[in-house]
Amino acid sequence: MIVANRKPFAEIREMLQGYTKVLNIGCGTCVSVCLTGGEKEVAILNTELEMARRLDDDPIDIYAHTVERQCDREYLAELDTIIEEGNFDALMSMACGVGIQFLAERYPQIPTFPAVDTSGLAVNQAVGWYEERCRSCSQCVLGSTGGICPITLCAKGLLNGPCGGTNKGNCEISNEQPCAWFRIYERLKGQNRLDAIKSINITRGWKDQAPRDLLQPGYKKPEKMAK
Amino acid sequence: MSTETHSNAESNLEKVLKSGQFAFTGELGPPRGTDAAEVREKAKFLKGNVDSVNITDNQTAVVRMSSWAASLLVIQEGLEPNYQMVCRDRNRLAMQADILGGAALGIKNMLCLSGDHQQFGDHPDAKGVFDIDSIQLIAMVKQMRDDGLFLSGGEIEHPPKMFIGAASNPFAEPFEWRVNRLAKKIEAGADFIQTQCIYNMERFRNFIHMANEEGLTEKIYILAGVTPMKSIGMARYMKTKVPGMDVPDEIIDRLKGVDKKKVADEGIKIACEQIEEFKEMKGVHGVHMMAIEWEHKVPEIAEQAKVLPRPVFG
Numbered sequence: 001m002i003v004a005n006r007k008p009f010a011e012i013r014e015m016l017q018g019y020t021k022v023l024n025i026g027c028g029t030c031v032s033v034c035l036t037g038g039e040k041e042v043a044i045l046n047t048e049l050e051m052a053r054r055l056d057d058d059p060i061d062i063y064a065h066t067v068e069r070q071c072d073r074e075y076l077a078e079l080d081t082i083i084e085e086g087n088f089d090a091l092m093s094m095a096c097g098v099g100i101q102f103l104a105e106r107y108p109q110i111p112t113f114p115a116v117d118t119s120g121l122a123v124n125q126a127v128g129w130y131e132e133r134c135r136s137c138s139q140c141v142l143g144s145t146g147g148i149c150p151i152t153l154c155a156k157g158l159l160n161g162p163c164g165g166t167n168k169g170n171c172e173i174s175n176e177q178p179c180a181w182f183r184i185y186e187r188l189k190g191q192n193r194l195d196a197i198k199s200i201n202i203t204r205g206w207k208d209q210a211p212r213d214l215l216q217p218g219y220k221k222p223e224k225m226a227k
Numbered sequence: 228m229s230t231e232t233h234s235n236a237e238s239n240l241e242k243v244l245k246s247g248q249f250a251f252t253g254e255l256g257p258p259r260g261t262d263a264a265e266v267r268e269k270a271k272f273l274k275g276n277v278d279s280v281n282i283t284d285n286q287t288a289v290v291r292m293s294s295w296a297a298s299l300l301v302i303q304e305g306l307e308p309n310y311q312m313v314c315r316d317r318n319r320l321a322m323q324a325d326i327l328g329g330a331a332l333g334i335k336n337m338l339c340l341s342g343d344h345q346q347f348g349d350h351p352d353a354k355g356v357f358d359i360d361s362i363q364l365i366a367m368v369k370q371m372r373d374d375g376l377f378l379s380g381g382e383i384e385h386p387p388k389m390f391i392g393a394a395s396n397p398f399a400e401p402f403e404w405r406v407n408r409l410a411k412k413i414e415a416g417a418d419f420i421q422t423q424c425i426y427n428m429e430r431f432r433n434f435i436h437m438a439n440e441e442g443l444t445e446k447i448y449i450l451a452g453v454t455p456m457k458s459i460g461m462a463r464y465m466k467t468k469v470p471g472m473d474v475p476d477e478i479i480d481r482l483k484g485v486d487k488k489k490v491a492d493e494g495i496k497i498a499c500e501q502i503e504e505f506k507e508m509k510g511v512h513g514v515h516m517m518a519i520e521w522e523h524k525v526p527e528i529a530e531q532a533k534v535l536p537r538p539v540f541g
Contacts, residue, residue: 155344156315156342156360157355158341158361160361160408161360162399162401163361164394164423165341165471166399168400169400172343172347173344173346179400194407198407198410198411200362200363200366200415203319
C-alpha cells in the first residue's frame with residue numbers, strides 16, 4: 001500500500017494561514033490503513049487546528065469529509081455538491097500525493113493543500129509500523145534477486161551488490177538497516193540459485209525519469225481527455 | 228581514428244605491472260579549498276616513491292577539490308595520477324564527459340568506485356546519483372576505450388585510453404561472495420584491483436588463495452591495500468567505526484605494547500612486514516599504500532619497505 005506521514009503541525013498551520021473556511025478531506029484506503037489520513041486522523045487534525053486558531057484569536061471554520069479513495073473519480077464525485085455549496089476558501093487533503101493531486105485537479109479554482117508527506121510503497125510489518133518495499137521503477141528485478149528489491153532496499157540502489165560497505169550483514173549507513181545485497185545473497189544461496197547474480201547486471205535505462213502512464217491493451221484514452 | 232598521441236600511451240602503472248615488477252602506488256586526498264600548493268606539496272613526497280597516486284573523489288562523501296583537477300596538478304608535478312571516480316555524485320553523462328576531459332589532459336588510470344553513501348559526509352541530505360554502479364562503470368570505461376563507443380552506443384571520435392582499476396574489499400560480508408564479486412569486476416573489464424586496507428592477514432591469505440584457485444589472479448593485477456596505523460586511537464576507530472574494515476585485536480595489542488612515542492613507528496613496522504609478505508604472495512602484484520594524511524611519511528615507508536627505487540621507463 002501507499003504510506004504517508006502527517007506533516008508537522010506548524011507546517012500545516014502555516015499553509016492555512018489566512019484561510020478561514022476549509023474542508024479537510026480524508027481518504028479511506030491506504031492512508032487510512034497506515035493511520036495517517038483516514039476519518040479519525042482528519043477529525044484529530046481538525047480539532048488541533050480549531051484549538052490553535054482559536055487561541056490565536058484567528059478562528060477557522062474547518063469541515064471534515066472522508067471519501068473511500070481520492071485516486072478514483074467515482075468516489076471524488078460525492079464531493080462535488082459539498083464543495084459547490086460549501087463556499088470553502090481552501091481544501092486540505094490527507095490522502096497520498098496521488099489523491100491530493102486528483103482532488104486539486106477536480107477543483108482547480110480552489111487552493112488545495114497537503115496535510116501529509118507521502119513516503120512510499122510499503123508493507124504493514126505490525127500495527128503502526130510500515131516498511132518501504134518498492135520504488136515503482138517500472139523494471140522489476142525481483143526474479144533474479146530472490147524477491148528482495150535492491151533499488152529500494154540498497155541505500156545506493158546498486159544492481160551489482162553488495163558494495164564494500166557491508167557491515168556484518170548491515171548497510172554502511174546504519175547498523176539498523178540490513179544490507180539488501182547480503183540478504184539477496186543469503187536467500188539465493190538458500191535456494192541454490194546464486195547463479196542468478198553471478199553474471200553482470202548491465203546498465204539499465206531508467207524508466208521513471210519522465211511522467212509515466214499505463215494504457216492496457218484493448219483500451220483507449222477517452223477522447224476528451226487524450227492530449 | 229587518431230594516430231598514437233600522448234593521451235593514448237600506456238600509463239606508467241600499466242608498464243610496471245606488465246613488466247612483472249612489484250607495483251607500489253600511493254594516495255593523495257585533495258584539499259577542502261582551492262590551494263593548489265597543498266596538492267603540489269603532498270605530491271612532492273610521493274614523486275619517485277610511487278608508480279602512480281590515487282586522487283580521491285570526494286572521499287567519505289565530503290566535498291573537496293575535484294579529483295580530475297587535483298589529478299592535473301599532480302601531473303604538473305611529474306607524478307602519475309590514478310583518477311578515482313565514484314558513482315555517487317555523477318550521472319552517466321557527467322561521468323563520460325569527465326573521462327573524456329581527463330583523458331584529453333593526460334589522465335591514464337582510473338579507479339571505478341561506488342562511493343561512500345552521502346549520509347557519511349558533509350552534505351548528508353544530498354541526492355545520491357548512483358545512475359550506474361561501480362561494475363557498470365568499469366564496463367562503461369572499457370566500452371569507451373576498446374569499442375570507442377559511448378554507453379549509448381554512439382561513436383567517440385578519439386576514444387580515451389584508460390588503465391581501468393577497481394576496488395575489492397576481501398573483508399566485507401558475505402566473505403564467500405567477495406571472490407565472485409572480483410570475478411564480476413574482471414568480467415566487466417577491470418585491469419587492476421586495489422584492495423581495502425588489509426589488517427587481517429589470515430583472511431586476506433584465504434581470499435587470495437580462493438582467487439588463485441579460480442584463476443582470477445592470472446586475469447588481473449591485484450594491489451594489496453596497506454594503511455599504517457598512526458595511533459592506537461586510529462586503530463580503534465578503524466576497527467569500530469569504518470564499515471567493512473577488519474582490524475584484529477593483535478594489531479591493537481601490538482601498538483599498545485610499545486612506548487607511546489613509538490606507536491607510529493610500530494604502525495609502519497607492521498605495514499612493512501605485511502609488504503614483505505605481499506612481495507612473496509602468489510597472486511599479489513603490488514601494494515597500494517594509503518597513508519592517509521601522512522603523505523610526508525611515504526618516502527620513509529617506501530624506504531623501509533624496500534620498494535625503492537621505483538622502475539623508470541624511457
